[in-house]
Amino acid sequence: DIQMTQSPPSLSASVGDRVTITCQASQDIRKYVNWYQQKPGQAPKLLVYDTSNLETGVPSRFSGSRSGTDFTFTISSLQPEDFATYYCQQSDDLPFTFGPGTKVESK
Amino acid sequence: LQLQESGPGLVKPSETLSLTCVVSGGSLGNTNYYWGWIRQPPGKGLEWIGNMFYTGGTNYNPSLRSRLTMSLDTSKNQFSLKLTSVTAADTGVYYCARHAGPVAGSIDLWGQGTLVSVSS
Numbered sequence: 001d002i003q004m005t006q007s008p009p010s011l012s013a014s015v016g017d018r019v020t021i022t023c024q025a026s027q028d029i030r031k032y033v034n035w036y037q038q039k040p041g042q043a044p045k046l047l048v049y050d051t052s053n054l055e056t057g058v059p060s061r062f063s064g065s066r067s068g069t070d071f072t073f074t075i076s077s078l079q080p081e082d083f084a085t086y087y088c089q090q091s092d093d094l095p096f097t098f099g100p101g102t103k104v105e106s107k
Numbered sequence: 108l109q110l111q112e113s114g115p116g117l118v119k120p121s122e123t124l125s126l127t128c129v130v131s132g133g134s135l136g137n138t139n140y141y142w143g144w145i146r147q148p149p150g151k152g153l154e155w156i157g158n159m160f161y162t163g164g165t166n167y168n169p170s171l172r173s174r175l176t177m178s179l180d181t182s183k184n185q186f187s188l189k190l191t192s193v194t195a196a197d198t199g200v201y202y203c204a205r206h207a208g209p210v211a212g213s214i215d216l217w218g219q220g221t222l223v224s225v226s227s
């Protein structure tokens with residue numbers, strides 16, 4: 001299985017901050033990384049697919065990029081509704097696998 | 108389009124976990140999508156279980172393959188999961204979900220999830 005190493009496990013930030021989360025894949029997965037947001041008691045929500053494509057309706061403050069097997073997810077200006085846990089997921093090879101998650105908390 | 112899981116919330120060890128997901132507002136026969144399941148143990152991360160196409164083709168997580176059966180019923184617009192010989196490690200929230208994209212890997216629609224506890 002492809003391993004997704006996600007960091008940091010958690011971070012503390014303030015509204016307006018720029019937040020960056022990274023995922024490193026254990027092998028080449030081309031562009032096939034997706035990013036999800038999950039709030040307590042809710043299902044995950046797809047934000048970014050195939051490295052950098054914003055899902056319909058998702059605010060433009062969210063973005064994704066890639067350098068080789070390293071993938072970055074960025075929130076350009078953190079909003080109150082963005083405090084949540086974020087997961088990366090590779091969809092290049094079966095079984096699809098997720099990173100362990102990054103919890104974004106209020107500083 | 109909405110997805111809604113249903114099934115027992117409590118299953119005894121060694122028995123079979125059975126869940127159904129009803130698709131409303133859309134068709135399981137849409138050729139652009141696969142339909143599948145993801146689970147999340149309490150307080151932990153996400154695990155992909157498997158998905159399937161409306162024609163019946165399946166993709167299973169090898170870690171569960173020996174115990175897993177997925178099926179769908181296009182006439183009822185629903186799909187199902189059966190997991191045999193469950194243990195406490197199978198406890199968690201089970202989500203049904205729609206898989207989209209050229210490799211059917213981005214999970215763009217999720218059910219609300221249903222908590223299944225394995226306990227005697």
